[in-house]
Amino acid sequence: MMNKRRGLLVVFSGPSGSGKGTVLKEAMKKCENLQLSVSVTTRAPREGEVDGVDYIFYSQEQFKELVSQNGFLEWACFCENYYGTPRARIEALLSEGKDVVLEIEVQGAMKIREKCPDAVLIFNLPPSMEELKNRLEGRNTDAPEVIAKRLETAVWEISQAKKYDYVLVNDTVDNAANTLLAVIEGEKCNINRNEKLLAEYK
Amino acid sequence: MMNKRRGLLVVFSGPSGSGKGTVLKEAMKKCENLQLSVSVTTRAPREGEVDGVDYIFYSQEQFKELVSQNGFLEWACFCENYYGTPRARIEALLSEGKDVVLEIEVQGAMKIREKCPDAVLIFNLPPSMEELKNRLEGRNTDAPEVIAKRLETAVWEISQAKKYDYVLVNDTVDNAANTLLAVIEGEKCNINRNEKLLAEYK
Numbered sequence: 001m002m003n004k005r006r007g008l009l010v011v012f013s014g015p016s017g018s019g020k021g022t023v024l025k026e027a028m029k030k031c032e033n034l035q036l037s038v039s040v041t042t043r044a045p046r047e048g049e050v051d052g053v054d055y056i057f058y059s060q061e062q063f064k065e066l067v068s069q070n071g072f073l074e075w076a077c078f079c080e081n082y083y084g085t086p087r088a089r090i091e092a093l094l095s096e097g098k099d100v101v102l103e104i105e106v107q108g109a110m111k112i113r114e115k116c117p118d119a120v121l122i123f124n125l126p127p128s129m130e131e132l133k134n135r136l137e138g139r140n141t142d143a144p145e146v147i148a149k150r151l152e153t154a155v156w157e158i159s160q161a162k163k164y165d166y167v168l169v170n171d172t173v174d175n176a177a178n179t180l181l182a183v184i185e186g187e188k189c190n191i192n193r194n195e196k197l198l199a200e201y202k
Numbered sequence: 203m204m205n206k207r208r209g210l211l212v213v214f215s216g217p218s219g220s221g222k223g224t225v226l227k228e229a230m231k232k233c234e235n236l237q238l239s240v241s242v243t244t245r246a247p248r249e250g251e252v253d254g255v256d257y258i259f260y261s262q263e264q265f266k267e268l269v270s271q272n273g274f275l276e277w278a279c280f281c282e283n284y285y286g287t288p289r290a291r292i293e294a295l296l297s298e299g300k301d302v303v304l305e306i307e308v309q310g311a312m313k314i315r316e317k318c319p320d321a322v323l324i325f326n327l328p329p330s331m332e333e334l335k336n337r338l339e340g341r342n343t344d345a346p347e348v349i350a351k352r353l354e355t356a357v358w359e360i361s362q363a364k365k366y367d368y369v370l371v372n373d374t375v376d377n378a379a380n381t382l383l384a385v386i387e388g389e390k391c392n393i394n395r396n397e398k399l400l401a402e403y404k
Contacts, residue, residue, distance in 0.1 A: 122391075123393075129404075158403045161393070161400055162397075164393055165393055166391040166392060167391055167393055167396050167400065169399070178387075179387060179388075179391060181384070182383070182384040182387035182388045182391075183387075183391050184388075185380075185381060185385075186381075186384045186385040186386075186387065186388025186389060189324075189368040189369055189370050189384075190368060191363070191366055191367055191368060191369055194369050197327075197369065197371070198360070198364060198369065201357075201360045201363075202357075
């Protein structure tokens, strides 16, 4: 008999405007075994953000305390705010057999790759660069320089997609969510993840 | 704009009694993009077998002619009968974007791996060795020595599963068919199959 199988640690990245958050939400609606890891941050909550849902909001002192306890899988500082992926909850979920998704940017993903070689890294692409530009411009809330900067960042991020294990195109949210779930399901069948299973057939 | 994407060449193997034929049929019912490659054989049709559906039935002369034209992806001789995987139809289907499954045994699969490094190799496992034994014995149509021999072959075949890319467990036909389709869908997102796609984002 098989023991309860450990879940898969999934890193999901993509440029701003690629719609990765929406794809993830849709995928989680379709598959309750998929759980999002909530990041810890020291930045102030924005309007509508809920503690424990959007982020776990920590003081700088709390954050540094958890760093000193080796409590983060990875952490970084952007614009004087700290962001981190807390280890304990992820470990608990994986042990229960849940698949845990980290929605993090490229540098964070590479740190996870190093620390957790078992993680599967998936990159979410917009349908095209033109479409990405339209989406970023369509937000209207940002100044042209901000949009230009974001597009530049997106170009760099997409150039890093080759370091990921899988790439998917967010043409429609439904398609992309189904594809994401297929990638996760398929990866669990990867021969390199099934040595124990094969050993049961002797 | 993307060109029509080439389909995936899928090799699906598993021991006698693992139910791979049933899984394949169910998967093809769920996904019309999946097509089975029909093998060519020189053996006589069994009752109920339809030419062009179960096998393409060739005379020895026809078979040797196609061999001499390099018309097989792989071929072999068992019990004085020839069996082969004809190349032309597979090539046509792949060009149309269809995913083509070859249901072949381990040695044939290894030949395909050599000739078509792009092929994805998937191994179908029974739920357990006990269950496989039950299934082989339950057929009742074969003598105990034949069953014992088949079980021995199955043990050897399963020992070769580690040479495949993916392994799945046929616990229920529906699960296994869904998993097979997920593996195929997921594998299309493999970063190594998407260089052209990424090149479009420059």
